[in-house]
Amino acid sequence: MSQVRIVGGTVYDPANGVDGDVRDLCIDAGRIVSDVAVDAATIDARGMVVMPGGVDIHAHVAGGAINLARRLLPEEHRGDSSRAPAVDEEASLPRSGTGGTVPSTFTTGYRYAGLGYTTVFDAAVAPATARLSHAELDDTPIVDAGFFVLMGNDEYLLRLVAADEREQAREYAAWLLGAAGGYAIKVVNPGGIEMWKGGSRDRIDLDTAIGSSRVTPRAILGTLVDAANQLRLPHAAHVHCNNLGVAGNVATTLESMRAVDGRRAHFTHLQFHSYGVDPDGRWCSGAREVAEYINAHPHISGDVGQVMFGSAATITADGPVEYLLHKSSGRKWVNVDIELETGCGIVPYAYKERSAIAALQWAVGLELFLLSTDPWRMVLSTDHPNGGSFLSYPELIRLLMDRAYRDEQRARVNPKLLAGCALADGLARQYTLEEIAIVTRAGPARLLGLSGKGHLGAGADADVTVYDRRDNVAEMFATPRYVVKGGSLVVEEGQLRRAPVGQRLYVQPEFDSAIESRLRRHFDLYSTVSFDHYPVRTLSGGPRVLAG
Ligand SMILES: [Zn+2]
Numbered sequence: 001m002s003q004v005r006i007v008g009g010t011v012y013d014p015a016n017g018v019d020g021d022v023r024d025l026c027i028d029a030g031r032i033v034s035d036v037a038v039d040a041a042t043i044d045a046r047g048m049v050v051m052p053g054g055v056d057i058h059a060h061v062a063g064g065a066i067n068l069a070r071r072l073l074p075e076e077h078r079g080d081s082s083r084a085p086a087v088d089e090e091a092s093l094p095r096s097g098t099g100g101t102v103p104s105t106f107t108t109g110y111r112y113a114g115l116g117y118t119t120v121f122d123a124a125v126a127p128a129t130a131r132l133s134h135a136e137l138d139d140t141p142i143v144d145a146g147f148f149v150l151m152g153n154d155e156y157l158l159r160l161v162a163a164d165e166r167e168q169a170r171e172y173a174a175w176l177l178g179a180a181g182g183y184a185i186k187v188v189n190p191g192g193i194e195m196w197k198g199g200s201r202d203r204i205d206l207d208t209a210i211g212s213s214r215v216t217p218r219a220i221l222g223t224l225v226d227a228a229n230q231l232r233l234p235h236a237a238h239v240h241c242n243n244l245g246v247a248g249n250v251a252t253t254l255e256s257m258r259a260v261d262g263r264r265a266h267f268t269h270l271q272f273h274s275y276g277v278d279p280d281g282r283w284c285s286g287a288r289e290v291a292e293y294i295n296a297h298p299h300i301s302g303d304v305g306q307v308m309f310g311s312a313a314t315i316t317a318d319g320p321v322e323y324l325l326h327k328s329s330g331r332k333w334v335n336v337d338i339e340l341e342t343g344c345g346i347v348p349y350a351y352k353e354r355s356a357i358a359a360l361q362w363a364v365g366l367e368l369f370l371l372s373t374d375p376w377r378m379v380l381s382t383d384h385p386n387g388g389s390f391l392s393y394p395e396l397i398r399l400l401m402d403r404a405y406r407d408e409q410r411a412r413v414n415p416k417l418l419a420g421c422a423l424a425d426g427l428a429r430q431y432t433l434e435e436i437a438i439v440t441r442a443g444p445a446r447l448l449g450l451s452g453k454g455h456l457g458a459g460a461d462a463d464v465t466v467y468d469r470r471d472n473v474a475e476m477f478a479t480p481r482y483v484v485k486g487g488s489l490v491v492e493e494g495q496l497r498r499a500p501v502g503q504r505l506y507v508q509p510e511f512d513s514a515i516e517s518r519l520r521r522h523f524d525l526y527s528t529v530s531f532d533h534y535p536v537r538t539l540s541g542g543p544r545v546l547a548g
Pocket of ligand 1: 058386
């Protein structure tokens with residue numbers, strides 16, 4: 001069906017100022033258009049809620065770390081087998097798989113689409129493993145997808161920072177993004193992973209010397225934030241601050257934001273970076289300070305990284321964090337040193353309502369949502385599967401929209417560390433459907449610089465989700481009635497019916513080719529991979545056009 005008219009839905013399209021207007025939506029050849037022929041196919045959406053397809057700005061779905069997590073969790077495969085869906089077999093072969101917190105590739109695509117999400121970014125790929133990530137995304141149907149490239153502990157980059165060669169660092173970042181086929185620059189615990197790999201177990205701050213006194217988290221952060229902006233990448237540098245998950249880390253987080261000083265930057269899973277220490281030395285919420293800082297600084301954006309009660313799998317390039325979590329929880333773990341580039345750690349985990357720290361984390365995330373005044377710059381994530389699975393998004397939406405339900409849940413959690421926190425004092429705000437449309441699709445699309453996503457104006461990609469209205473919004477958002485992806489009706493009457501191949505989203509910035517001869521020498525001396533074999537050569541589709 002090339003032409004479709006979605007008839008009479010209540011449309012939420014905040015990017016175009018449409019807030020609950022009843023109107024038709026027209027699709028032709030995979031795009032939103034202003035009108036279609038009278039004999040076009042129709043979808044009756046009367047009485048239903050229509051939004052752009054969901055856009056996940058930060059998840060872990062494709063790559064080496066994810067594969068290791070799958071291997072670490074055989075019990076989840078047994079507990080949640082996933083049958084091949086009844087999709088149109090002429091268009092794509094349906095595949096069975098496994099679910100749990102880290103679903104297999106096909107199941108990941110099916111379940112995202114089944115939730116009304118049509119675009120997903122993997123937030124952390126080491127360039128040495130980029131080829132595997134592309135192979136996994138090739139096997140993740142329906143969603144358009146890309147990934148962010150890890151750079152904050154890259155040995156060659158740190159050498160350039162040590163030599164104060166900031167412009168070369170930018171050229172290197174450009175080359176690396178193109179070589180990996182990535183979409184954005186990811187900074188994880190800048191310098192901290194390199195320190196840890198060198199044997200240090202100390203906490204660091206923005207001015208800790210990483211080997212050379214010139215190389216500090218502040219210098220690495222500044223270099224990569226500048227690189228993203230000077231290269232005019234569609235998305236800002238995507239920053240995971242130092243000292244994740246540690247009491248009192250809100251000071252590091254605010255210092256990192258101040259270090260960026262007026263430049264565009266995105267700070268991710270802020271819940272994990274917003275913990276204070278009270279006068280008695282106990283953990284407390286630092287969410288208010290972080291939310292207020294972001295409210296007052298329009299160049300900064302964030303996503304929340306909400307913790308949801310239940311099973312999770314913590315997966316990060318931040319190896320030192322996983323070492324601490326393994327030590328404190330006694331759970332099984334994996335740690336990997338990715339040569340010259342970064343680290344990687346995995347610990348399966350569960351957030352329990354009776355745990356004082358998990359209850360605080362849950363509250364801190366909700367406070368970030370409820371205290372942020374601009375939903376365009378504080379968008380929804382659980383850092384899937386770190387804070388909880390993407391399948392918990394509907395439950396999270398209910399917590400944001402339904403104060404009575406939120407208060408009921410709050411009454412069940414361990415209150416030990418919640419004294420004096422804003423949520424315990426009672427936050428009355430309830431998100432509207434328009435605000436939900438912002439934090440789950442319009443906002444992430446804008447922050448990612450995806451001009452064809454997250455809105456329903458003429459020319460946009462025809463990614464559309466249609467929900468039945470239900471009193472329980474968690475049920476409403478968990479089971480969309482229709483999902484259209486690129487003009488193809490993938491969910492029909494609540495059932496997955498088609499599984500087309502998604503597009504790859506990547507950039508190919510220009511760079512000064514002089515960097516290549518220097519890099520070749522570096523590879524010859526230090527890498528087990530040859531320079532010529534390192535770049536990913538085959539990518540589906542074309543790169544995103546960079547701003548002029
Ligand atoms: Zn993450």
